[in-house]
Amino acid sequence: xxxxxxxxxxxxxxxxxxxxxxxxxxxxxxxxxxxxxxxxxxxxxxxxxxxxxxxxxxxxxxxxxxxxxxxxxxxxxxxxxxxxxxxxxxxxxxxxxxxxxxxxxxxxxxxxxxxxxxxxxxxxxxxxxxxxxxxxxxxxxxxxxxxxxxxxxxxxxxxxxxxxxxxxxxxxxxxxxxxxxxxxxxxxxxxxxxxxxxxxxxxxxxxxxxxxxxxxxxxxxxxxxxxxxxxxxxxxxxxxxxxxxxxxxxxxxxxxxxxxxxxxxxxxxxxxxxxxxxxxxxxxxxxxxxxxxxxxxxxxxxxxxxx
Amino acid sequence: xxxxxxxxxxxxxxxxxxxxxxxxxxxxxxxxxxxxxxxxxxxxxxxxxxxxxxxxxxxxxxxxxxxxxxxxxxxxxxxxxxxxxxxxxxxxxxxxxxxxxxxxxxxxxxxxxxxxxxxxxxxxxxxxxxxxxxxxxxxxxxxxxxxxxxxxxxxxxxxxxxxxxxxxxxxxxxxxxxxxxxxxxxxxxxxxxxxxxxxxxxxxxxxxxxxxxxxxxxxxxxxxxxxxxxxxxxxxxxxxxxxxxxxxxxxxxxxxxxxxxxxxxxxxxxxxxxxxxxxxxxxxxxxxxxxxxxxxxxxxxxxxxxx
Numbered sequence: 300x301x302x303x304x305x306x307x308x309x310x311x312x313x314x315x316x317x318x319x320x321x322x323x324x325x326x327x328x329x330x331x332x333x334x335x336x337x338x339x340x341x342x343x344x345x346x347x348x349x350x351x352x353x354x355x356x357x358x359x360x361x362x363x364x365x366x367x368x369x370x371x372x373x374x375x376x377x378x379x380x381x382x383x384x385x386x387x388x389x390x391x392x393x394x395x396x397x398x399x400x401x402x403x404x405x406x407x408x409x410x411x412x413x414x415x416x417x418x419x420x421x422x423x424x425x426x427x428x429x430x431x432x433x434x435x436x437x438x439x440x441x442x443x444x445x446x447x448x449x450x451x452x453x454x455x456x457x458x459x460x461x462x463x464x465x466x467x468x469x470x471x472x473x474x475x476x477x478x479x480x481x482x483x484x485x486x487x488x489x490x491x492x493x494x495x496x497x498x499x500x501x502x503x504x505x506x507x508x509x510x511x512x513x514x515x516x517x518x519x520x521x522x523x524x525x526x527x528x529x530x531x532x533x534x535x536x537x538x539x540x541x542x543x544x545x546x547x548x549x550x551x552x553x554x555x556x557x558x559x560x561x562x563x564x565x566x567x568x569x570x571x572x573x574x575x576x577x578x579x580x581x582x583x584x585x586x587x588x589x590x591x592x593x594x595x596x597x598x599x600x601x602x603x604x605x606x
Numbered sequence: 607x608x609x610x611x612x613x614x615x616x617x618x619x620x621x622x623x624x625x626x627x628x629x630x631x632x633x634x635x636x637x638x639x640x641x642x643x644x645x646x647x648x649x650x651x652x653x654x655x656x657x658x659x660x661x662x663x664x665x666x667x668x669x670x671x672x673x674x675x676x677x678x679x680x681x682x683x684x685x686x687x688x689x690x691x692x693x694x695x696x697x698x699x700x701x702x703x704x705x706x707x708x709x710x711x712x713x714x715x716x717x718x719x720x721x722x723x724x725x726x727x728x729x730x731x732x733x734x735x736x737x738x739x740x741x742x743x744x745x746x747x748x749x750x751x752x753x754x755x756x757x758x759x760x761x762x763x764x765x766x767x768x769x770x771x772x773x774x775x776x777x778x779x780x781x782x783x784x785x786x787x788x789x790x791x792x793x794x795x796x797x798x799x800x801x802x803x804x805x806x807x808x809x810x811x812x813x814x815x816x817x818x819x820x821x822x823x824x825x826x827x828x829x830x831x832x833x834x835x836x837x838x839x840x841x842x843x844x845x846x847x848x849x850x851x852x853x854x855x856x857x858x859x860x861x862x863x864x865x866x867x868x869x870x871x872x873x874x875x876x877x878x879x880x881x882x883x884x885x886x887x888x889x890x891x892x893x894x895x896x897x898x899x900x901x902x903x904x905x906x907x908x909x910x911x912x913x
Binding site: 300301302319321322324325326327328329348349350353354357358360361362363379569570571572573574575576577578579595599600602603604605 | 607608609626628629631632633634635636655656657660661664665667668669670686876877878879880881882883884885886902906907909910911912
């Protein structure tokens with residue numbers, strides 16, 4: 300395995316793509332290219348959680364795919380800081396929309412540039428996110444052909460298109476989030492996240508619509524695998540359901556698995572991604588096997604027939 | 607993840623231990639130590655198969671364990687060579703018993719020396735092998751307290767003891783192997799492997815008994831997880847059954863899973879460890895989940911209670 304932490308932008312330390320590249324072998328793919336998965340951890344656009352980074356990358360690498368962890372632009376620049384929620388955040392530019400989404404675009408281009416060196420099947424690059432990272436992936440999946448990306452990178456849309464999207468406990472509808480009942484903690488996390496991502500703790504509805512993937516789903520949105528828990532008390536499961544509804548309306552292929560129990564932020568829901576016992580849930584952990592089968596439909600490795 | 611290929615002996619390139627060390631994080635184990643698994647690939651003591659190396663290491667790393675791939679002493683010194691079975695092998699010293707078993711001992715000591723740097727829970731080090739690699743692990747598991755290891759390394763037996771052993775399609779009884787019906791291919795592979803491992807294509811029964819783990823199981827043999835396929839045409843499944851029988855007689859805790867279908871050498875039995883379609887078997891692939899649960903009984907990570 301080749302591990303390498305790559306800066307997306309030479310002058311920034313905080314935005315990095317870490318490779319988990321599977322060694323080629325004459326006894327395995329023998330020079331043939333593998334699909335790739337880009338993992339976007341969550342963290343309310345404040346940081347990127349390690350719990351949704353390497354453990355997830357290793358699990359997908361164990362399926363036979365090259366994986367990448369993207370630490371995209373966040374308020375605390377990749378460092379885990381637990382902010383004092385009672386104190387207002389200063390506005391910062393680097394982490395605001397559309398920068399986090401563009402970080403995915405930049406990663407896509409870097410990976411495609413390394414096609415021959417890393418043996419990447421560039422027709423099969425998926426993005427996989429959790430929480431805010433899932434939101435970032437959902438935004439990317441509904442904007443890959445937008446001038447926000449194609450003009451910015453001066454690349455044709457097909458260079459930017461992800462082949463498949465896996466979203467865990469995503470946020471998808473900011474208007475719904477704004478209007479839904481929130482306890483004090485939810486309210487403060489929402490405000491802080493808005494300051495980080497939108498430069499304003501209480502943006503107008505027009506801004507919220509801009510960053511609500513449910514509003515941007517079209518028939519060109521790539522296939523999605525959605526999962527979450529009905530008992531999520533931080534990001535209501537309706538975000539997942541509403542996104543599935545939009546996919547269904549637009550006849551985009553998708554799967555959705557809602558588990559009854561489980562807190563927000565389960566990641567793999569196994570010991571491998573847990574710090575606390577409560578972050579393990581053997582039922583919700585089934586999402587990984589379900590996603591594995593779903594991916595195989597599209598990403599099955601080109602093995603040699605017979606023996 | 608920290609990947610590092612370590613020479614077991616400075617003057618030899620062919621015997622290496624490759625680390626798959628999981629990054630520590632304040633959001634995960636936060637400085638606490640993890641159990642470790644040493645993987646021994648198969649290859650008839652002629653070579654070490656890549657199909658039973660990195661793909662397996664990644665799957666166990668995805669469970670939250672530090673993993674290591676040991677390329678132990680083999681005839682072709684780690685290089686994949688398909689020998690002409692019709693030509694006799696010259697006798698070589700470096701790959702002969704008990705060298706491959708001592709390579710496991712040396713790995714155990716290296717890993718324990720790095721306890722604090724790598725954050726290894728030295729009370730929880732398992733060995734996991736396939737085919738000849740499983741035989742090597744079974745030999746080690748029945749000889750960890752033998753002078754062959756303790757005198758050789760000048761270490762107390764408890765330093766050498768593995769905590770758990772996972773064996774896929776193992777060889778365990780050379781007398782049975784010698785006497786069992788063999789087709790031409792099996793016969794030639796057996797002879798070549800004997801030349802590599804025992805320095806003689808047709809050793810006497812005393813030699814065969816020395817290297818038959820079934821003869822050496824005692825109540826001090828560590829717990830084992832055994833799996834294989836009833837339709838294995840290269841190493842008959844009786845090797846697994848006989849070893850289980852010896853464990854039962856000695857009241858050593860064990861699990862055994864024999865799947866009806868599947869060729870020799872399935873490894874993970876998924877696309878991740880396959881070159882050919884025939885190396886995938888979705889039923890036999892269940893061994894990994896069964897082993898995961900079995901390991902968790904002993905190796906569950908020391909997570910923080912509550913949240």
